[in-house]
Amino acid sequence: MKSNASLEKIAGLLKPAQSILIFPHINVDGDALGSAAALCRALRNQKKDAWILLEGEIPSYISFMDTAFCTKDADCIMQPDLCICVDCSEESRMPKRAAKYKAGKVRVCIDHHVTGEGFGDYYYIDGDEAATAQIIYKLLLAMEAEIDQVIAESIYIGISTDTGGFQFSNTTAETHAIAAKLFEKGIDHTGIMVRLYQTVPLKTVQLQAEILERMEVLADGKAAISYVSNEMMQALSASLDDAEGSVDLLRNIEGVEMAAFLKEQDDSVRVSMRAKSFSNVHQIAAKFGGGGHAKAAGCTIHLPLAEAVEVMKREMTAYWENQGK
Ligand code: 5GP
Ligand code: MN
Numbered sequence: 001m002k003s004n005a006s007l008e009k010i011a012g013l014l015k016p017a018q019s020i021l022i023f024p025h026i027n028v029d030g031d032a033l034g035s036a037a038a039l040c041r042a043l044r045n046q047k048k049d050a051w052i053l054l055e056g057e058i059p060s061y062i063s064f065m066d067t068a069f070c071t072k073d074a075d076c077i078m079q080p081d082l083c084i085c086v087d088c089s090e091e092s093r094m095p096k097r098a099a100k101y102k103a104g105k106v107r108v109c110i111d112h113h114v115t116g117e118g119f120g121d122y123y124y125i126d127g128d129e130a131a132t133a134q135i136i137y138k139l140l141l142a143m144e145a146e147i148d149q150v151i152a153e154s155i156y157i158g159i160s161t162d163t164g165g166f167q168f169s170n171t172t173a174e175t176h177a178i179a180a181k182l183f184e185k186g187i188d189h190t191g192i193m194v195r196l197y198q199t200v201p202l203k204t205v206q207l208q209a210e211i212l213e214r215m216e217v218l219a220d221g222k223a224a225i226s227y228v229s230n231e232m233m234q235a236l237s238a239s240l241d242d243a244e245g246s247v248d249l250l251r252n253i254e255g256v257e258m259a260a261f262l263k264e265q266d267d268s269v270r271v272s273m274r275a276k277s278f279s280n281v282h283q284i285a286a287k288f289g290g291g292g293h294a295k296a297a298g299c300t301i302h303l304p305l306a307e308a309v310e311v312m313k314r315e316m317t318a319y320w321e322n323q324g325k
Contacts, residue, residue, distance in 0.1 A: 005122035007135070010108055011142035013122065014043070017081035020050040023101055025088035028054060030062050030161025030196070032087035035110070035132040037066040038154040039086065042145040044069065051076045055096045060241045062161070064195050066154050074100045084108040087132035087158075089116035089125055090291070110135055114282065115291030127293070130170040133158025137178050152185035157192055164248070165197060168295055169277065204242045207232065211246050217256070218313060219320035222279075224250040227262035227269075227309055240265075247272040258319070260284075260312045262305065269301045269308040284315050 005013075014020065022040050024032035036052040043050035052070045074097065083104025089111040091098045101107060107120030112132050116125035129135050133155045140147055147155075159179060163171045166179070183189065207228065215226040228243045236242070243263055250259035251274040258279045263270045271288070273281035275295045282297040290299020301308040 001128070002116055002118055002125040003123060004118065005108070005124055007124060007139045007142040010110070010122060010124060010139060011144075013082060013106055013108060014084075014143060017106070018048055019077045019080045020048055020082045020084065021077050021080040021100065021104065022050065022052045023083065023085040023088060023094050023097055024052065024054070025085075025093040026055055026095065028056065028058060028062075029087075030065070031131045031133055031158040033058065033062055033065055033067070033070075034154040034156075034158025034161070035086040035136045037069070038133065038136050038140065038147075038151045038158070039084070040069045041066060041151050041154070042140050042143065042147070045146060045148070049077060053097055053100065055094070059244060060201075061196065061199075061244055062157070065157055066150050080104045082106045082108060083120075084110065085119065086110050086136065087112070089113060089119045089123060091119060092289075110139065113291060114293060115286070130168075130172060130175045131159045131162035133162070134175065134178055137181075147182075147185055149186045152182040153187045153192060156182045156187050156189070157196070160192065160196060162296075165193065170293070170295065200245070201242060203236055203238050204244070206236055207238050207242050208246055208249060210236075211243070211261075212249065215250060216313070217253070218317055219258075221255040222257045222320055223259070223316040224253055224256045225260045225262070225309065225313055225316065226250060227264070227305060229264045229305055247274050250274075251276055258316060260316060262301075262308055262312065264305040267302070269303065269305055271299050271301060271308070271312060273297045273299075279319070284312075284319060287315065 022036045024036040040050045040052050083101045089109045109120040109123040111125045112129040114127040137155050210232050211226045217224050247261035257276045259274045261272045275281045280294045282294050285297035285299040288299035
């Protein structure tokens with residue numbers, strides 16, 4: 001826990017603020033967007049001028065979420081009374097928006113990433129929380145804000161996506177207790193779960209078949225790696241969106257404890273890593289300037305795809321060779 005302000009203190013800072021700009025991290029995911037959407041709608045309900053400032057597109061698997069107050073226009077509020085980053089506490093995770101964040105009269109950050117740095121005047125970073133959306137739920141209670149169905153659904157999506165549908169080891173009794181409270185707000189649990197987990201585009205499944213064909217299993221079956229190249233995507237007219245979730249296929253294999261999935265980009269390679277029960281992928285991602293959590297981490301490698309795959313294979317093999325030493 002890295003914090004210089006309680007949630008009550010942050011609620012107290014939000015109270016007099018009339019204009020608030022919310023910053024989820026780049027490559028926005030369900031937790032970042034859910035946290036931002038829940039907070040933004042609660043502030044709107046209190047008649048405040050609140051917006052979510054994005055950079056990049058919203059991936060299609062979460063495009064059904066509450067995006068009513070999302071904008072890419074940094075001038076939607078010229079000098080915000082308060083800027084708050086959610087699920088993000090590093091400048092590198094909001095590169096094009098950092099200057100705007102700093103222009104806020106008060107800067108606050110709420111996060112649950114262990115790499116969090118306390119970026120701002122006030123910060124609340126708790127790596128034990130399964131999702132930032134869980135912290136936002138507690139913040140809304142501290143603000144005495146009404147949690148309506150739409151807000152509850154944003155929080156539920158945030159928690160669900162960061163816990164892999166309540167599967168991962170970050171899931172706690174409190175996670176379930178908060179989920180129960182959200183059910184009481186009338187959330188459409190089935191609708192959300194179908195959208196998140198049972199609406200896989202056919203193109204994605206076809207791409208996954210190609211990805212599985214290229215998979216390699218290393219370290220006596222404890223690690224798995226695969227990739228998607230631009231060429232593979234072009235062949236299927238697929239987008240990076242269609243490769244979403246592929247890392248889970250690798251991690252879910254019996255005996256595999258650690259998985260890495262690489263996506264070729266214009267001049268770099270994005271790496272998504274997942275661990276199952278006891279390994280720590282954050283250790284590997286951090287070596288490349290990335291971060292995240294012990295069980296879900298990522299980084300960017302500035303090498304051609306084939307070389308990046310080799311580098312990751314070496315790192316994962318070395319990780320297991322060093323275990324127990
Ligand atoms: P994903 O594989 O889903 O992109 O990311 C897994 C987790 O690692 C998420 O919590 C995400 O925020 C974090 N993460 C991914 N890439 C990076 C990165 O380059 N830097 C940091 N600090 N965190 C990352
Ligand atoms: Mn998160």
